[in-house]
Amino acid sequence: MDYDVIVIGSGLAGTLAAINAARTKKVAVVRKGYGATALSSGAFDIAGRTGQRGRPFKGISTLTGAIGNILYNEPLHPYSMLSTLLTGDRFNEFPSMVKTIGDQLFSELETEGIRYEGSWESYSIIPNQHGTFKLTSFCQSSMLSGNLTKLMGRAIVFVGFERTDVHNKTRASFISAMLSKYGLASFRNIGCTNIDLRHYGIPCNEYDYISLAGTMDDTEHAKKVLAIVKHSLDSMEYEHAFLPPIMGITNHHEVLKMFTDSFGDTVSEFISPPSSAPGLRLQYALDRLLARHGVAIIEGDAAGEGTGDTIKTIRVSSRDGRKASTSADSFVLATGKFISGGIVNKGTWHEAVFGLPVFIGVHQTKDPFPPGHLTGDPFDDQMLFSMGVRTDTSLRPVDEDGRVVYKNLYAAGSVLSGYNYIYDKTGLGTAMMTGAKAGIFSVAG
Numbered sequence: 001m002d003y004d005v006i007v008i009g010s011g012l013a014g015t016l017a018a019i020n021a022a023r024t025k026k027v028a029v030v031r032k033g034y035g036a037t038a039l040s041s042g043a044f045d046i047a048g049r050t051g052q053r054g055r056p057f058k059g060i061s062t063l064t065g066a067i068g069n070i071l072y073n074e075p076l077h078p079y080s081m082l083s084t085l086l087t088g089d090r091f092n093e094f095p096s097m098v099k100t101i102g103d104q105l106f107s108e109l110e111t112e113g114i115r116y117e118g119s120w121e122s123y124s125i126i127p128n129q130h131g132t133f134k135l136t137s138f139c140q141s142s143m144l145s146g147n148l149t150k151l152m153g154r155a156i157v158f159v160g161f162e163r164t165d166v167h168n169k170t171r172a173s174f175i176s177a178m179l180s181k182y183g184l185a186s187f188r189n190i191g192c193t194n195i196d197l198r199h200y201g202i203p204c205n206e207y208d209y210i211s212l213a214g215t216m217d218d219t220e221h222a223k224k225v226l227a228i229v230k231h232s233l234d235s236m237e238y239e240h241a242f243l244p245p246i247m248g249i250t251n252h253h254e255v256l257k258m259f260t261d262s263f264g265d266t267v268s269e270f271i272s273p274p275s276s277a278p279g280l281r282l283q284y285a286l287d288r289l290l291a292r293h294g295v296a297i298i299e300g301d302a303a304g305e306g307t308g309d310t311i312k313t314i315r316v317s318s319r320d321g322r323k324a325s326t327s328a329d330s331f332v333l334a335t336g337k338f339i340s341g342g343i344v345n346k347g348t349w350h351e352a353v354f355g356l357p358v359f360i361g362v363h364q365t366k367d368p369f370p371p372g373h374l375t376g377d378p379f380d381d382q383m384l385f386s387m388g389v390r391t392d393t394s395l396r397p398v399d400e401d402g403r404v405v406y407k408n409l410y411a412a413g414s415v416l417s418g419y420n421y422i423y424d425k426t427g428l429g430t431a432m433m434t435g436a437k438a439g440i441f442s443v444a445g
């Protein structure tokens with residue numbers, strides 16, 4: 001065998017599977033690129049809106065309560081599947097397990113230059129570029145001082161950059177207007193300012209925020225932009241200023257320090273849509289973790305070669321057209337869902353690497369347009385988005401009769417069925433938990 005374990009996919013789920021297996025085994029990751037982890041806001045949603053399907057519980061204000069409701073009401077959710085392996089009171093043990101795995105991950109990410117802050121109980125409320133806000137559990141430290149719950153009664157200001165967004169001219173004023181309109185009127189003042197970097201001799205052609213963040217990796221450039229931001233804010237009355245997430249990507253640690261040295265905790269990043277710098281920062285930090293744990297990375301598109309009830313090899317096609325087979329004792333499928341190509345619709349829905357059946361709830365989905373799984377309300381629990389591979393409690397994919405398809409294949413992350421991160425807010429939380437566990441199961445056999 002070339003490897004003990006091969007993990008397919010290197011988002012959060014695949015990386016956690018790989019580094020957990022690599023503690024004792026020889027591991028490779030095969031990946032064709034980046035997926036949802038790199039596109040995400042980088043903020044960890046562990047569990048949010050919960051309750052019986054279609055009837056969300058109101059008033060759940062703690063993470064433990066939210067996880068407990070998932071365990072109680074959502075038997076097919078990956079959290080519930082994993083919790084059935086616990087021997088004691090799963091309503092206490094599972095949240096502690098989430099905390100243990102999360103604390104370990106955040107400490108590993110900190111060594112790679114990304115500090116996560118938040119709480120295992122209460123939520124942080126971070127504004128986004130739509131002028132609304134996101135309830136989340138952990139975010140990068142460049143965002144946390146912008147937790148709106150701590151800023152009530154203060155004067156806040158949003159900073160925009162001309163030409164950095166399709167709606168660049170109005171973006172900062174739009175955010176402040178929306179926040180004023182939607183119930184967050186309890187700020188003393190909500191202001192905005194738009195900075196045109198060209199007025200300061202900095203060329204800026206149709207930047208989006210992520211490109212601007214990339215230019216900030218150059219320390220000298222970042223110093224100039226910081227000075228311009230400071231100059232603009234000096235003429236305003238504010239107690240906290242929100243910038244788009246532009247504080248660098250690969251050099252984030254240093255750029256954040258420059259801003260903190262200059263502004264203390266009175267400036268933070270707000271959340272912007274994909275592609276956003278914090279998601280890419282997270283993905284790059286995961287890449288560094290793979291390297292530190294000695295995991296080999298094979299770039300290419302994987303296709304499965306299952307024989308009988310075991311997988312021995314996969315074929316990998318690289319971008320330059322080369323094809324190779326590579327073998328392992330165990331495999332972890334962490335290929336994501338629609339956006340990263342883990343679940344595809346080519347006439348019928350199926351899982352892309354091994355052709356595994358995909359499910360909505362307990363039913364296999366073959367219909368390319370399954371009826372009744374999308375409703376008119378975008379905030380409703382859209383069943384289509386919970387589509388994915390179904391597994392046993394050890395995360396091994398099963399068929400419609402509940403039989404394990406390949407005894408040495410495990411699945412993790414958003415390729416799984418049974419949860420809808422948009423609705424239940426367990427996106428990176430599920431990738432983290434199932435990834436770590438799939439890595440451990442793949443070694444234990």
Ligand SMILES: Cc1cc2nc3c(=O)[nH]c(=O)nc-3n(C[C@H](O)[C@H](O)[C@H](O)COP(=O)(O)OP(=O)(O)OC[C@H]3O[C@@H](n4cnc5c(N)ncnc54)[C@H](O)[C@@H]3O)c2cc1C
Nearest residue numbers: 009010011013032033035036037045302336413414427428
């Ligand atoms: C736009 C967006 C914003 C989001 N925002 C948030 C958020 O703010 N907070 C939150 O908690 N969650 C968020 N989520 C959800 C969260 O990002 C995902 O649930 C999580 O990142 C999934 O991680 P993953 O490792 O399972 O998959 P991915 O990160 O998608 O990784 C899949 C990997 O598999 C690889 N791959 C796929 N097919 C193959 C193949 N055939 N061969 C080789 N490699 C392959 C891909 O290249 C990639 O490396 C967001 C999702 C999206 C799409």
